[in-house]
Amino acid sequence: MAALLENFPFRIYFKDCQNRFIAVGRQMLLWYGCTETEILGKTDEEFLPTGQVQDALDDENQILKTGQPVLNLERQFTSPTGEVTWGLMNKMPLRNAHGEIIGTFGYTEDITKEKEMNLSLKSVQTALVDASRMAGMAEVATGVLHNVGNVLNSLNVSSSIISTGLRQSKADSLAKLGQLLQEHSEDLGKFVTEDPKGKKVPEFLESLAQHFSAERDRLLQEVEMMQKNVDHIKEIVSMQQTYASMAGMVEPLDAASLIEDALRMNNSTRGRNLVKITRDFQPVPNIMAEKGKVLQILVNLIRNSKHACDENGREHKEITLRVIAGEPGRVHLIVKDNGIGIPAENLLNIFQHGFTTKAEGHGFGVHSSATAAREMKGSLTVQSDGAGQGATFILDLPVADAWARPNTTLPL
Numbered sequence: 001m002a003a004l005l006e007n008f009p010f011r012i013y014f015k016d017c018q019n020r021f022i023a024v025g026r027q028m029l030l031w032y033g034c035t036e037t038e039i040l041g042k043t044d045e046e047f048l049p050t051g052q053v054q055d056a057l058d059d060e061n062q063i064l065k066t067g068q069p070v071l072n073l074e075r076q077f078t079s080p081t082g083e084v085t086w087g088l089m090n091k092m093p094l095r096n097a098h099g100e101i102i103g104t105f106g107y108t109e110d111i112t113k114e115k116e117m118n119l120s121l122k123s124v125q126t127a128l129v130d131a132s133r134m135a136g137m138a139e140v141a142t143g144v145l146h147n148v149g150n151v152l153n154s155l156n157v158s159s160s161i162i163s164t165g166l167r168q169s170k171a172d173s174l175a176k177l178g179q180l181l182q183e184h185s186e187d188l189g190k191f192v193t194e195d196p197k198g199k200k201v202p203e204f205l206e207s208l209a210q211h212f213s214a215e216r217d218r219l220l221q222e223v224e225m226m227q228k229n230v231d232h233i234k235e236i237v238s239m240q241q242t243y244a245s246m247a248g249m250v251e252p253l254d255a256a257s258l259i260e261d262a263l264r265m266n267n268s269t270r271g272r273n274l275v276k277i278t279r280d281f282q283p284v285p286n287i288m289a290e291k292g293k294v295l296q297i298l299v300n301l302i303r304n305s306k307h308a309c310d311e312n313g314r315e316h317k318e319i320t321l322r323v324i325a326g327e328p329g330r331v332h333l334i335v336k337d338n339g340i341g342i343p344a345e346n347l348l349n350i351f352q353h354g355f356t357t358k359a360e361g362h363g364f365g366v367h368s369s370a371t372a373a374r375e376m377k378g379s380l381t382v383q384s385d386g387a388g389q390g391a392t393f394i395l396d397l398p399v400a401d402a403w404a405r406p407n408t409t410l411p412l
Helices: 002-007 026-032 050-066 112-167 171-183 185-194 201-245 255-266 291-312 365-375 400-404
Strands: 011-016 021-024 070-078 084-095 101-110 250-253 276-281 287-290 318-325 330-337 379-383 391-398
Touching: 002 026, 011 026, 011 084, 021 026, 050 070, 050 084, 050 101, 084 112, 112 201, 171 185, 171 201, 250 255, 250 291, 255 276, 255 291, 255 318, 255 330, 287 291, 287 391, 291 318, 291 330, 291 365, 291 391, 365 379, 365 391
Parallel strands: 276 318
Antiparallel strands: 011 021, 011 101, 070 084, 084 101, 250 287, 318 330, 330 391, 379 391
């Protein structure tokens, strides 16, 4: 017993039925900051804060009453010297040779360092999750700005066409004709019927009328295009604001509508190298997810597919967007392209943080999308037959009723 009390690495003690110390280990004496003589026969009340004493009494009186041990209990302690630590406690009944309870005994393992390490690790993990989420939000914002920029380019083209058309207008010719007619106002009839210049006036007026009519139609078409582009910018910004305001809210959602929203946010009116969009939306139940996160994923996937189609160099570029039923209680949102494809050696790394094959990429988009999918009890997977063979990304999410059923197992 003496060897145990001297060498046991945890704070060990023995108490009688009145909760008085009858034996303590060396680590316990060091923590209490006293000698064996000073602690034996006394209770925790003479050493510890009131709240901590009551916790110890409750534990030990329950053990004396029921004989049931208290195991693996984490608790924060304040020592008599003011040191705050974390301990893992185990308390048990102390019995005599006849099996009668004559007190309690137990030990406390100091887990302060482990607790601090776990708290630090949790903080780091939280920071990484936040950073990943912010990166995903940045991806969406970048996509929104990119698409707005494309529409602004279209606005600039339209404004240049209108400006050039107005500068090249035949309005000056009409003014000169008016001046010529004014000069012959006294003999206007004779001038128009007999003068070689006057004879050309009706033909010239008809030509001007045709020109102004065509020019009006062309400029009105450009003005209409400008208005559509302005409305498109409003739609993109409004949609982004709507999704941003709903962050964190899980609700039943229509998968096809979400894909259409993401497609509109990726759309540019005068985009180069136009990509054919094919839709295959099958009837499925509503999914249960966060609008903002699903939008983040779909915007990333559609934009990446457009880039992949451009890089492949094919004349025919196509992205297929599908909504189909998956396993029971699941729905698949699929983005498939005939783009540059993914080599087999990259399929294993595609979702790793920081992995990218783009010279200007940073590897956040697909990684943050996979993270967002897991946070919604879903998954994001990819399939590709290799370089030049296109790629298929599959976003798997739970349906609304599967989320609500308590006995349904959902992958985390």
